[in-house]
Amino acid sequence: MQTTNNSISVSASIDDTRTTKTNGSTGVGRRENAANDRRMEQCPRFQTCEAPCCPLDELWDVRVKLPGDEACSLRKADRLRLGADLPKHGLFQGELAAIMRFYGTWESYESHLDEKRRRSRSTDSSDAQKRASTDTSGDARASL
Numbered sequence: 036m037q038t039t040n041n042s043i044s045v046s047a048s049i050d051d052t053r054t055t056k057t058n059g060s061t062g063v064g065r066r067e068n069a070a071n072d073r074r075m076e077q078c079p080r081f082q083t084c085e086a087p088c089c090p091l092d093e094l095w096d097v098r099v100k101l102p103g104d105e106a107c108s109l110r111k112a113d114r115l116r117l118g119a120d121l122p123k124h125g126l127f128q129g130e131l132a133a134i135m136r137f138y139g140t141w142e143s144y145e146s147h148l149d150e151k152r153r154r155s156r157s158t159d160s161s162d163a164q165k166r167a168s169t170d171t172s173g174d175a176r177a178s179l
């Protein structure tokens with residue numbers, strides 16, 4: 036009895052997997068859409084860029100790229116910001132692979148980025164303080 040029940044449940048789950056795979060390969064939920072267009076249009080180079088594989092394009096992997104085609108030259112910080120909602124976070128495949136190799140998880144890379152931003156902010160503010168203390172006289176008079 037038990038053996039029969041088990042074999043039934045196994046075959047049922049195999050069928051489930053097959054259904055999911057079929058749906059995946061027919062491309063359900065993977066087509067041109069307004070949100071994808073809007074994301075790509077936010078690139079400051081959108082008007083002039085001819086790169087067929089845009090890191091801000093969720094369909095990047097189905098675009099046709101020929102030898103000699105332009106590559107995206109947007110800097111990484113901008114791609115990360117504009118591509119935050121994408122599975123590859125606006126990065127090139129090689130960049131993402133290198134990050135995952137080094138940091139292990141995306142979360143630990145993000146906390147590294149946060150730390151970097153926090154440090155650069157504190158450097159900025161100490162610079163601002165230095166500037167403020169040097170030209171106090173001018174500023175004080177201007178604000179009066």
Ligand SMILES: [Zn+2]
Nearest residue numbers: 084086089107
């Ligand atoms: Zn581009």
